[in-house]
Amino acid sequence: MEKRVRVRFAPSPTGGLHLGGMRTVLYNYLFAKQHKGDFILRIEDTDQNRYVPGAEQYIFDCLKWSGLEPDESPVHGGNYGPYRQSERKDIYRKYTEQLVQQGYAYYAFDTPEELEKMRHDFKTESNPSPQYDHSIRMKMRNSLTLSADETQKLLGVNTRHVVRIKMPEQETVSLKDMIRGEIHFDTSVVDDKVLLKADGMPTYHLAVVVDDYLMKISHAFRGEEWLPSAPVHILLWKYLGWEKEMPQWAHLPLILGPNGKLSKRDGAKYGFPVFAMNWTDPKTGELTEGFKEKGFLPEAFINFLALLGWNDGTEQEIFTKEELIRKFSIERVHSGGAKFDYEKAKWFNHEWIKRLPTEDFKLKIENFTSDAIYTTNLIDKVIRLVKDRCTLLTDFEDQSYFFFKTPQEYDLNVVKPKWNDAKKLFFAEVIRNYELDNDWNAATLEKNFKEIAAVNEIKPGEVLLLFRIMLVGGKFGPGVFDIAEVLGKEETIHRIKKALAAF
């Protein structure tokens, strides 16, 4: 049977597209691709209050950058549309009516004020948050307590109402989770969840069941936070007569921050991204940083995300997307939450940068490097020398600017104690020697440099560091003769002369 795996998002980045949400996408994607099935994205536009302009496109951009594009979605289309819930209101209404007729659900006319009063009146020390459940529902205004005539009258004049599921008393609902095994719930402690809201839009509980059935979803993986409402969904599958077609469930563990669950705030507070890409909230103007703009490769992003709660049982840590598709198994996903470690995430990125061919690296750093540097003819040579020193793509310019700019200042603290007339003469000789050099490669440059030092009875250690300061200004950078080779004869000699004047 064909596998159809789906993930759902609210059109609001905070509604699920942080690290945890992205990992949910990733696991759904890997499972679908492994079984040659379809990966389906749904958009949860059931709550207009949560809708954020531009968020839907942003979600797709993030998936595209990560290489996790869905096969079916509101923007990609498919044979099971429409894919937006706001366009499926009639469908939800129809199944809701069916549930009411069969006695599995009921109309509730309680106003928000009445609900609030209920929560206040029934609040006790041992029950701080009373629920609309079997013990309360007969004390409220709904089609269970009202006569049929009264109910019809209220409905006839379009009284605002919701439809609630009628949770049975003292039944045990069991769920078989692919990660956690069998889980049991007592229906007495689950409340009568709203299925259809007063505005005619479904809640998640109704939509997830109706959509999954109609769209022939075979596997549904979602965050652990959904576990408590799973009995509602299972009962709905049963009540609607679709139990045999119910998807297989897996509830993924949470991703935690430095203290407690990972939040958008953690990112700002500890200086690491929690979103795949930069997001500017159009309402507040607040910017949340993304891994992309921070200088991460998408390959590294999905690699560390996949390993946050899963491994293949070997000691392998670096996986390509293709390897992940091949080796992923939902059964090996952990049941416990995982704390996000930014240092390790950076390590993954470094590993991926080291594996990147220089031509690919060059393409990746284009947006992180100023034009003045990127367009020089030295760039390819510099990349070869500097690439492996970059942990983030943004590191490149810091690691290479001195190739393109003659030092204006020198680390004189290093120079002073070593500087004397003998060194001055030594470098004058180096200049003379290098001026005659037609080969200009690091090996001969080093050989000649050390020969001159030997002749002058100077230990190479006495002058190597000075040479470095002359070329780059400080104690940093790749091998000093490699730098000289890339700089070229003219610039190298120019820098020595300039430094000689400045020391």
Added chain:
RNA sequence: GGCCCGUUCGUCUAAGGGCUAGGACACCACCCUUUCACGGUGGUGAUACGGGUUCGAAUCCCGUACGGGCUACCA
């Protein structure tokens, strides 16, 4: 409060009744490099606690503690 989920080095994790509990990140030391990184070698460091089952428990069972989630006309 109730319900549900969870707990192995600081962090991510391996070990599914049987050797000195293995690896990675981070940290430390040494080597390499007369810079800083990379790299190499080594080191510090964990089965939450208490019972039970068993010849034998990180592993199975019970309890406790701790952490997390849910408890909306949000997802």
